[in-house]
Amino acid sequence: MNRMFRRYHRQIAIVLCLPLFLTVLTGMGYTIAHEWLHQNEFGEFLLGLHTLEILHLEAIYPILNGLGLIGLLITGLSMTGLFRTRA
Numbered sequence: 001m002n003r004m005f006r007r008y009h010r011q012i013a014i015v016l017c018l019p020l021f022l023t024v025l026t027g028m029g030y031t032i033a034h035e036w037l038h039q040n041e042f043g044e045f046l047l048g049l050h051t052l053e054i055l056h057l058e059a060i061y062p063i064l065n066g067l068g069l070i071g072l073l074i075t076g077l078s079m080t081g082l083f084r085t086r087a
Contacts, residue, residue, distance in 0.1 A: 002079060009075035016068040023065060026050035 026046045034043030048054045052061040077083070 005075045005078045009072065009079065012068060012071045012075065016065070016072065019061075019065055019068070023050060 026049045030043050030046040030050060033039040033046060051058040
């Protein structure tokens with residue numbers, strides 16, 4: 001069972017690496033550009049990239065990111081041994 005969760009965890013992590021990296025970088029970039037540097041146009045561009053509104057995927061992209069993170073959380077927690085019964 002642990003081997004199966006490890007395999008799923010690895011596969012999910014490979015698939016989600018780029019989308020999560022994009023989400024983190026554009027989220028931080030938006031905060032820096034909009035709030036600190038007062039670059040509103042660049043901040044709006046980063047926000048559009050953050051939600052993939054540019055590609056018209058703003059309705060499904062956050063849901064897919066969230067489901068992927070839930071999958072990583074479940075498989076990661078199952079590998080920690082917190083839920084195993086001790087003899």
